[in-house]
Amino acid sequence: MTRGPSQGKERGVNSPPRKIIHVDMDAFYASVEQRDDPALRGKPVAVGGGHRGVVAAASYEARAFGVRSAMPAVTAKRRCPGLVFVKPRFDVYKAVSRQIRAIFEDYTSLVEPLSLDEAYLDVTEDVRGLGSARAIAEEIRARIRAETGLTASAGVSYCKFIAKLASDxxxxxxxxxxxxxxxxxxxxxxxVKRFHGVGPVTTAKMERLGLHTGADLAAWSRAELEAHFGSSGHWYWRIARGIDEREVKPDRLHKSVSAERTFDIDLSDDAALAEQLERVAGYAWERIARAEVTGRTVALKVKFSDFTxxxxxxSFAAPVPDEAAFAAAGQALLGALLPVAKGIRLLGLGLQNIQSTEKGEPFQLGLAI
Incomplete structure (x- = not known):
């Protein structure tokens, strides 16, 4: 790879460009289910549903009908009447994730997991002598297919931001x-809606300002972007120019695991709020269990109708032992706020003061449901 002008300005003229691979498994949970049950192959499959009634993951056949993760099961079924729901098997997904992680580590020690199904790899040092980052990515994808029966997509570039865009x-x-x-x-x-870290609210704001593409962002000065987006404006200015100096960090320290839900209508009824928090707690605990972490602090997040x-x-003296205790702590925190004088548009619940029980186990943060 040769150095581009923007990269050289940020890292210094004598700094060699990094070689970063972002590997993202294709419809991971659903693909595992289709691999293990031949009757599901070629069919629209959704992992999840259950008593909370939300899609956790969807196969590509289901995505063709507009089915997406975090979608209510009733909506997914309406869009795709032939949708097949299967229960999640996180123990299996974690086992496959470990297989994939082992493959990564044959090529570099610099592996930064983002979740069970995606990770960044810094392959600037070609430890196996394959000659290029492209060759490394191709061999990794081939080994994943051969050893797990699954497919993966990969993006190769000089920085994390573009590698992640490229993998998609x-x-x-x-x-x-x-x-x-x-x-x-x-x-x-x-x-701009494709940019990692630019969510739906920011996307809508950008589009109102006429910022629809990376080229539109690049046409604005840093001062203009900061005037509209605060400190994030500097980040947008950089990524619009292909600049991202973040390193691949193999041992990321996470501060919390959480889930949150924004409601279609503002809620103020005590019973309805308690019911919704129970649902959020269930999703958060699934992520906590999947991550194999423990924590001593339960945190409640509340956003009111006026966006306050x-x-x-x-906090507790010992780690929160199970989902029931986690949910009960959340309900106690919510109960102290009730009744509310104004509607609530979002509830979130998370575990903090995190301690991993298995070093390096990948997990995600802050799932919106």
């Missing part, structure tokens, strides 16, 4: 390589 470019089962000389031009063509945001927390 040719999904499923695709590979996309963006060298430094093409980084800024690649970002310019993409809609408050948090409440309670």
């Amino acid at each position: 470019q040719n999904k499923p089962d695709g590979l996309c390589v963006i060298p430094p000389s093409r980084g800024e031009a690649f970002v310019a063509t993409l809609p 945001l408050i948090t409440r927390s309670r």
